[in-house]
Amino acid sequence: MKKFLVTFLTVLLGGAIVAGVGVFNAVQGEAPPVLVANVVGTKTAPSGEEMPHAELYLDVYPNSSSQVPQPETKSPINNVLLAGQPFYHPSTSLQVPSNSLVTIHFRQYDSGGTIYNPYFAKVHGTVDGKMKWNGKEVSEIKPDEVGHTFTVHQYPESTQPYFFMSIPLPMNPANAKTDKMGYPVDPQIISVTFMTGEAGSYVWNCEFPCGDLYQEFGGPMQTRGWMAGTFDVVDV
Amino acid sequence: MSTETLIPEEPEAPTNRPPSMRRVKLWLQRPYARKILILNVVIGFLLLPLAWLLLAGMNQTGAPASEIMKDIEQTVFVFTIVSIPITAFVFAVLVYSLLGWRHVSGDEPPMQDSPAIRTNTIGVILWTVASTLLAMFLVVWGLVELAQITANSFGSIAANEQPGQKSAEIINVTGQQWVWTFEYPEHNGLTSDVLYLPLDRPVYFNVTSKDVIHNFWAVELGVKVDANPGAITQTGVTANKLGTFNVRCAELCGMHHAFMQTQIQVLEQDAFDSWVRESGGKKTS
């Protein structure tokens, strides 16, 4: 029966190794802490209906500094590869309430350039098809003056409502006045309001090529915590 | 190993063999031959529902929504039917070998060797002819279907020149990491993130990519083609079913590959036109 003991131990050990490696990597890849959009009051939707209103604040930085720490990562190589790369702050795991109006306020500190697809220089999916940029209402910006985009798109599940929203975040001009950290003193201020439907999980990423390698779409563009993340609509 | 002779002894060729029909008849009287043939038929009938089950699996979300998809399903159906007899025969031999010819005394080797069947000319010829015919059938079927699908998608005659047909809608499909956009160049460059298709009207897709390779897969329409950077691939389809269908990316394209999906809305021509108007596209042609 010693043979069966060895068999048993082999299976146990194999299972333990799989579980160990799995847990180790699951911990390494933990999503950044969730940033919750809290309901702050009510607001009138275009239909005239009073809806709960939630707000969220996001900043986009061109790189980390002593003032703005780099996104937390437990994967050591990311610290090396993504040092000095742009990221969304304070988190990329977003959570907003369902059936509400949500306003996101962006402060955009990065430079920019020409986007590949002018479609993403336009505003899509907000309540009136517009966003507020430095106090003005606009529905699109010049495709060659984009800094980043915030593009929420479909999670591959047909059981939840289709959701698509994309906002261009205009770039800061190259001659913008900067502070000693190198960030513009007057960042681009953008705020958008959109309506959420039933609960669902979505993802978002930036559609402006601001990473590295081929088409500048590697590195931070393909790392959650930097230029991509999750977007959960939950019942509150 | 015997070292006595370098020339192996061949069994003598049998003389005076009875006519082949008679031999087949005699062969069929052997109990194992009958059992295997019965098993073959039984397993074949057990496998037969697969032909419909495969289609049921493919039709779960509303396919077929085009002639192309119908052709694809027909191909799958025919291939399943055609391959069932031969699969069932192999399985029947395996099953009979395990149940009928198995040596039961456990660890000890069989006391006596099995019949020394080196080859069987009739069997070999039958198998070769059957498998070649089968392969040829599949090739011919495939070539004909492919030609037909090609004609349905981007035939040598442009669809808008075919008599009695409504003019084709052209859609520029752009894949980029990790969203699809659909541009309607005939409607003032109207662009959308959802693919709207008019019912029963040929549509041409010019598919390209801004960065890496994607694969434009309109699942229920049976359309699939790579979106290559720096190149345009063309395909087309005529949707013939109203409803909401899926576009999925079928080529690994990076982190959010799994999320590179969107909807297809097949609308009546009127509804399609009003969508175009509401979205700010004008019919320019």
Add this chain to the structure above:
Amino acid sequence: MSVDAAVETKTVFGSEVPQPPQHGAAGGVMRRLNFGTGLVGGIGLATIAGWITAIITPSSASSDTFAPMEPTYVYLAVLLGWFIGFMLGMGAFVGPLRWVVGRDITHSDAEYMAGKDLGRKRYWKYTTDHKVVGIQYLIVAMLVLGFAGLLAMLIRTELGMTWTSLFTPSFYNSMIGTHGIAMIIGMIVIISGPLGNFIVPMMIGARDMAFPRLNALSLWLFVSAVPMLVSSMFMGGIQDGWSVYYPLAAQAPPGMLGYQLTIIVFAVSTAVASVNLMTTILTMRAKGMTWSRTPIFVYGIFAASVMGLYAFPFFQYAQILGLSDRVFNTSFFDPLNGGSVWLYENLFWLLGHPEVYVILIPSMAVALELMPVFLRKPLFSFNFAVAGIVGVVALSGLVWAHHMYMTGWAPAANYPFMLSTELISIPVGFLVLVAIGTFWRGTAWTRLPLMAVYAVVFNKMIGGVTGVYLSDVPADQYFHGSMFVVAHFHYMLMGAGLFGAMAGIAFFFPKMTGRFLDERIGSIGLWTAFIGFQITFMSMFVAGLQGQPRRVLNFDDQFNLSNWISTIGAYVIGIGMLIFLSAIITSWRSGVLASSNPWGSKSLEWQTATPVPLENFPVLPVVTERPYDYGVPDPYEAELDSTDQDLMEKAGTK
């Protein structure tokens, strides 16, 4: 035989052949080198190379696409340092260096390098004996497969947890890429390596391989490539699937270098091994072993070597060009700077498809090899089996573009490639015919090796039939890039390939270790894995039919059920494989002792003693028979003949 009396002949025995002068003890510096010094050399040189590169590369260095280049250069230096240091420490360069300084290897040096009187230590050295290399190959290939299997379990865990995400998408992508390439490498090696090296020379009645030192070289090149592949997981991983299509691979983190160097080194290893096996088989068959007396397994290994030899260079060139794109900013595969993505796809699949047969043909051949022994009858239609193998080799290089039906690369090319792909079902069908013809009326001695053959033929049929859908362009228009493809090639590579390897290992285990593979534990493992396999991949077919794309970690709810079932099945496979592994471990240590020919086989490898002596045969054998002369006269034929007599008599009287 008439001998010219005027010619005086003198027999010169090995040790009496005039030898170059012996310097020091036999083996020279090789006495001090082993796997330990290899590790020290590899890690040492890797550290030094990485450190120097880190110093001389300015930390601000970046490519024209803003990628920090320091990690790339350092990782490249570390990998190259590891490779050179490891091969140096193993003693791979000792032979050439001795040749350069004029110290030819003597007979006793060669004997030392073949592991004479070294006991177990020889398994840790640059040993040239083909039997030692075979065992080393077996262990390393099992480690690689185990690593890839571990990733498979994690992948299925992620896909089974449909309600949440365990891993990040990037890590999931790097798991599927690494799982794919590690499995492919492991599967290419698992039969041709251990059995090709250990068994083939004995099977053809040779004393060793044609080039024993190249044999050791091919093994240790393979070993040196394994850490490169594993290390890529820590450098961001291979996030682009095992096919690493460009330009996506150009966006990958530096882990891609691990993939590229692994392939470059592994391709050299394959080429060396292929040439060695082919030369051995062509030139060193025993006296009297004509082609029709050569066992079918030898044909299978020869065919795999031929295909490996012509197919791997395409892949290697592709990776060299890719490496150059990454490190030197060339643009071979950059479509926006004059490169071509279709060039990469063609180069890749020019390997990619023959490689499937590099895995499948040895597996089918080992199944056909052991069937006559357990069924006690000749292989059915030996010539058809050979024709099948030759047909597959001939067509293997003409089908690659069926992986590219949907790329839009050349729609007109779909017609000929559909033709050639469907034609290949004919020679593959020959092999199935030979298998069922051998089963036909054979009293099946259902020991573990034969039972595995049933599994192989069953899986092969399912893989083959589903392959027919995929070979057809219209059907492929639905199935391409879906889970259906994944299920199909797992049926081929794992269902037919890995179960064939299990059959082969179980069959040759008594010759390789002197002990039987434990029948009961081995069978439990085999059948657990088999059942788990059917559960996993049958439901994966369903997911594919429903329209689930491959390589996705999140999917529509409609695919949940089939993915849950798949995941449960995958765990069952994992448990089955671990049980089989434990059978190998316990049997190797304390299994039932086997005689030198426990299965009563007639082929040459079983005619020599176990454990096999250093040069296999005390006297080289002479072959006088075909390899599978088992069996007794057919009782039915006798009956038929008597019936003939009656018929004839009746006809005569009428």
